[in-house]
Amino acid sequence: GESVGLHLPTLSVQEGDNSIINCAYSNSASDYFIWYKQESGKGPQFIIDIRSNMDKRQGQRVTVLLNKTVKHLSLQIAATQPGDSAVYFCAEATGFQKLVFGTGTRLLVSP
Amino acid sequence: NAGVMQNPRHLVRRRGQEARLRCSPMKGHSHVYWYRQLPEEGLKFMVYLQKENIIDESGMPKERFSAEFPKEGPSILRIQQVVRGDSAAYFCASSPPPGTVSYEQYFGPGTRLTVT
Numbered sequence: 030g031e032s033v034g035l036h037l038p039t040l041s042v043q044e045g046d047n048s049i050i051n052c053a054y055s056n057s058a059s060d061y062f063i064w065y066k067q068e069s070g071k072g073p074q075f076i077i078d079i080r081s082n083m084d085k086r087q088g089q090r091v092t093v094l095l096n097k098t099v100k101h102l103s104l105q106i107a108a109t110q111p112g113d114s115a116v117y118f119c120a121e122a123t124g125f126q127k128l129v130f131g132t133g134t135r136l137l138v139s140p
Numbered sequence: 141n142a143g144v145m146q147n148p149r150h151l152v153r154r155r156g157q158e159a160r161l162r163c164s165p166m167k168g169h170s171h172v173y174w175y176r177q178l179p180e181e182g183l184k185f186m187v188y189l190q191k192e193n194i195i196d197e198s199g200m201p202k203e204r205f206s207a208e209f210p211k212e213g214p215s216i217l218r219i220q221q222v223v224r225g226d227s228a229a230y231f232c233a234s235s236p237p238p239g240t241v242s243y244e245q246y247f248g249p250g251t252r253l254t255v256t
Binding site (some may be wrong): 063065071072073074075078118120126127128129130131132133 | 144166175180181182183184185188196198199230233244245246247248249250
């Protein structure tokens with residue numbers, strides 16, 4: 030079956046550093062990719078999304094990059110803050126369909 | 141504008157009992173998705189529903205699990221004769237109808253089911 034996976038299960042950074050969280054996907058038919066942030070005991074919170082016809086999208090302090098050639102997705106967080114500490118999931122979808130989630134990367138931000 | 145609401149937030153059931161999890165989508169959303177999450181794992185898709193219609197139930201176990209989204213009222217995920225392996229967090233998400241710009245699914249806070 031199709032799958033979405035992450036390279037790094039845990040990422041530790043210092044406050045103020047830039048963070049990069051990576052994700053590999055295998056379904057070349059996916060046309061929509063999303064990054065979610067999940068804090069302990071809470072539901073996933075939307076961060077940013079990108080369509081397959083784009084290769085970069087920026088939000089507030091976050092940037093998502095999509096490389097369809099190597100089926101790679103990344104989330105960049107600028108000036109990481111302690112409040113950014115959470116588990117980050119990438120997810121993919123095809124059309125108006127179910128999301129396929131990766132296993133997650135835990136981001137730990139030290140003050 | 142209230143977000144996706146789920147209740148109960150925590151549910152404890154003994155083996156063999158039934159569990160009913162409720163989800164009220166965001167206002168204006170006609171699509172509901174259910175996902176299950178085990179500790180330290182990603183969310184796994186279970187079922188996708190519109191009002192009075194199951195669109196995709198490819199992630200639902202063949203037995204004991206059922207879901208509905210009636211014309212009136214919340215979506216219900218029902219687990220009959222629960223077993224310890226059913227212990228997990230169950231998340232509901234809702235999204236706008238097809239034809240809108242975003243596919244974004246908005247998640248509720250989840251129901252944490254513990255089977256003793």
